[in-house]
Amino acid sequence: MTLAKIAIRNLMRRKAKAGFLLLGLVIGVATATAVFSMVEAMTMDINHKLEKYGANILVLPRAESLGLSYGGLSLGGVPFDVEEIREQDLVRIDAIPNAANVAAVGPITLGVVPVAGRRLLLAGVDFAAAGILKPWWHLDGDFPGADGVLLGAEAAGTLDLGTGDSLTVAGRQLRVSGILSPTGSQDDELLFTRLSTAQQILNKPGKVSMVEVAALCTACPVEEMVRQIAEVLPNARVSAIQQVVKGRMETLAQFGRLSYGISAVVLMIGALVVLVTMMGNVRERTEEIGIFRALGFRSSHVLKIVLMEAAAVSAMAGILGYAAGIGATHFAVRLLSGGHPVAVSIRPEMAGAAIALAVILGLCASLYPAVTAARLDPNEALRTL
Amino acid sequence: MSFIEVKNLVKQYGTGEAAVAAVNGISFTVEPGEFVAVMGPSGAGKSTLLSVMGAMNAPTKGRYAVDGIDVYSLRPEQGADFRREFLGFVFQGFHLVDYLTVLENVMLPLAVSPGARQEKDARAKEALAWVGLADKASRLPGEISGGEKERAAIARAIVNEPPLLLADEPTGSLDSSTGRDVMELILRLNRQGTTVLMVTHSSECAGYAARRLLVRDGRLAADETDAGDAEVPKDLPVGLAAAGGGQSIG
Ligand SMILES: Nc1ncnc2c1ncn2[C@@H]1O[C@H](COP(=O)(O)OP(=O)(O)OP(=O)(O)O)[C@@H](O)[C@H]1O
Ligand SMILES: [Mg+2]
Numbered sequence: 001m002t003l004a005k006i007a008i009r010n011l012m013r014r015k016a017k018a019g020f021l022l023l024g025l026v027i028g029v030a031t032a033t034a035v036f037s038m039v040e041a042m043t044m045d046i047n048h049k050l051e052k053y054g055a056n057i058l059v060l061p062r063a064e065s066l067g068l069s070y071g072g073l074s075l076g077g078v079p080f081d082v083e084e085i086r087e088q089d090l091v092r093i094d095a096i097p098n099a100a101n102v103a104a105v106g107p108i109t110l111g112v113v114p115v116a117g118r119r120l121l122l123a124g125v126d127f128a129a130a131g132i133l134k135p136w137w138h139l140d141g142d143f144p145g146a147d148g149v150l151l152g153a154e155a156a157g158t159l160d161l162g163t164g165d166s167l168t169v170a171g172r173q174l175r176v177s178g179i180l181s182p183t184g185s186q187d188d189e190l191l192f193t194r195l196s197t198a199q200q201i202l203n204k205p206g207k208v209s210m211v212e213v214a215a216l217c218t219a220c221p222v223e224e225m226v227r228q229i230a231e232v233l234p235n236a237r238v239s240a241i242q243q244v245v246k247g248r249m250e251t252l253a254q255f256g257r258l259s260y261g262i263s264a265v266v267l268m269i270g271a272l273v274v275l276v277t278m279m280g281n282v283r284e285r286t287e288e289i290g291i292f293r294a295l296g297f298r299s300s301h302v303l304k305i306v307l308m309e310a311a312a313v314s315a316m317a318g319i320l321g322y323a324a325g326i327g328a329t330h331f332a333v334r335l336l337s338g339g340h341p342v343a344v345s346i347r348p349e350m351a352g353a354a355i356a357l358a359v360i361l362g363l364c365a366s367l368y369p370a371v372t373a374a375r376l377d378p379n380e381a382l383r384t385l
Numbered sequence: 386m387s388f389i390e391v392k393n394l395v396k397q398y399g400t401g402e403a404a405v406a407a408v409n410g411i412s413f414t415v416e417p418g419e420f421v422a423v424m425g426p427s428g429a430g431k432s433t434l435l436s437v438m439g440a441m442n443a444p445t446k447g448r449y450a451v452d453g454i455d456v457y458s459l460r461p462e463q464g465a466d467f468r469r470e471f472l473g474f475v476f477q478g479f480h481l482v483d484y485l486t487v488l489e490n491v492m493l494p495l496a497v498s499p500g501a502r503q504e505k506d507a508r509a510k511e512a513l514a515w516v517g518l519a520d521k522a523s524r525l526p527g528e529i530s531g532g533e534k535e536r537a538a539i540a541r542a543i544v545n546e547p548p549l550l551l552a553d554e555p556t557g558s559l560d561s562s563t564g565r566d567v568m569e570l571i572l573r574l575n576r577q578g579t580t581v582l583m584v585t586h587s588s589e590c591a592g593y594a595a596r597r598l599l600v601r602d603g604r605l606a607a608d609e610t611d612a613g614d615a616e617v618p619k620d621l622p623v624g625l626a627a628a629g630g631g632q633s634i635g
Contacts, residue, residue, distance in 0.1 A: 001485075001492035001493060001495060001505070001509075002496055003496060003497070005489075005496075006485070006496065009489075010484060013484035287480065288482050290480075291480045291481075291482060292493070293465065293468075294441060294468065294474050294476075295468070295469065295474070295494045296465050296467075296468040296469020296472075296494055296497065296545075297465060297496075297497050298461075298465040298466070298497065299462070299465070300462070301497050377441075378441045379436045379439075379441040382476065382480065383432075383436075
């Protein structure tokens with residue numbers, strides 16, 4: 001006969017009570033687990049998408065402006081010519097230390113061209129890299145050849161052209177090889193040709209206006225890659241595209257804050273359930289506690305019995321709550337992501353945290369009932385029965 | 386120095402106008418190995434006296450010492466230890482823990498004492514055998530009779546081999562025949578050296594004791610001691626009547 005055995009025997013006897021206690025904590029822990037792993041899964045999903053699709057580093061020409069100041073007195077800036085990026089320099093990107101993390105390098109040569117009396121934006125791109133850099137592109141037709149052109153949805157509408165039609169761009173005859181489905185981006189208004197075609201038309205041989213780079217990695221050192229690329233392209237301005245990521249992350253963070261708030265409330269309610277149930281439990285066990293005390297149990301022994309019961313139930317609630325939370329996450333993430341699979345990670349440290357949370361909460365909520373039990377006057381406790 | 390010293394003991398419940406002195410200035414001493422019956426009308430303060438002597442009810446005034454230990458000067462935790470090491474309790478209502486088996490109930494006082502599991506197990510079984518309940522060890526309290534419950538309660542009270550047994554109407558809820566069985570157990574325990582203080586309403590039960598204290602209105606009204614063993618009831622089994630009984634529980 002040990003204190004632990006007494007605790008367990010009592011729990012076994014009051015299965016309904018113990019079950020209720022368990023449920024209160026399980027709901028709380030499950031909610032917290034679900035919210036936590038849901039936010040985690042969605043964050044990972046977003047990161048995954050960002051890695052997989054689209055550029056996340058942008059290389060632009062440096063428009064130099066040397067600040068001239070002396071002793072805090074500004075003498076104004078002296079603008080220099082915009083130095084365009086040379087296409088031949090781009091191979092250096094393949095030689096940076098993190099080159100293995102580069103999924104695609106997409107040079108773009110931009111320029112304004114007259115087409116049928118309008119001025120439109122022409123973009124020469126590397127269509128091989130477009131698959132990675134522009135995953136949202138869906139086209140009706142094919143990528144253009146040397147004398148072909150791909151039209152944005154809006155440009156095609158404005159020019160009233162379809163696949164197979166011809167148009168003259170800055171005096172050069174091009175055949176429409178395909179039309180982009182609307183993307184909702186600026187791409188809709190553009191004409192796309194091969195890089196070399198655009199360079200010829202725009203008279204910018206070997207020059208590119210900007211370069212999109214897709215970095216491919218989990219927790220990619222994008223900043224570090226930016227630094228490395230800037231090193232090999234000293235005349236260019238290299239930056240990470242973070243707006244998109246930041247925007248999405250902000251939304252997710254808001255969702256996270258709300259969800260954490262809700263789970264905190266649910267956990268509080270769970271703790272309250274524990275408090276009330278344990279308090280009732282202690283009152284119900286007045287006689288028994290009186291017996292323990294009369295037989296020579298110290299107050300601390302009684303305290304231990306009550307807290308051990310709480311810890312046992314809480315640990316179980318932690319395990320069950322974690323399992324339920326992960327299950328709920330699988331379900332919810334599938335709903336939220338519109339059917340496409342999102343990995344929900346099952347990590348032992350997360351399970352450990354859930355159990356620890358449950359035990360800490362259960363113990364804290366049981367502290368008052370336990371102290372009440374420990375303070376019971378054995379004489380009174382036995383007299384009342 | 387006597388084994389038990391009760392001096393000018395006062396226990397008052399409530400305060401001011403509503404104050405009731407359940408025990409109102411009682412003094413007596415008990416020597417080791419005595420068997421004392423406490424008698425008196427209902428409400429006289431017998432249970433109160435016993436709970437004070439049980440280290441569970443601090444007196445308003447007076448001194449209570451066992452083996453030279455001033456019980457109420459102990460810190461609360463030492464008070465609990467004192468109960469465990471010096472006292473065995475037998476309550477009128479059995480007070481067995483209903484979800485623990487008979488054996489586990491008997492082992493309760495050992496749960497918080499040091500020692501190996503097997504040794505505790507053996508001691509509890511020995512105590513159960515001593516009260517004749519060895520075959521009911523794995524039953525729950527709800528599955529045994531009233532007399533058996535009382536015997537289980539006695540086994541639990543003596544498993545720690547306390548020098549002092551306190552019993553409050555141990556036969557109060559038993560029929561006279563089972564009551565006699567229980568009294569014989571207590572007498573046997575006393576013959577083995579345990580000091581016994583027992584509250585009872587029954588003069589038959591009081592007859593087992595060599596000394597009777599009469600309490601009335603919280604005061605000691607009479608204190609009479611038999612001469613020798615003469616008053617031991619005649620129907621006591623021969624084996625038990627022989628001093629010491631040849632049995633030991635430890
Ligand atoms: N905790 C308490 N609070 C207030 N009054 C009490 C308390 N305990 C006992 N009393 C009162 O003290 C007096 C003595 O009670 P006690 O239980 O000691 O009597 P008793 O001799 O054991 O009676 P009985 O033979 O009926 O068991 C009674 O008047 C009782 O009402
Ligand atoms: Mg009484």
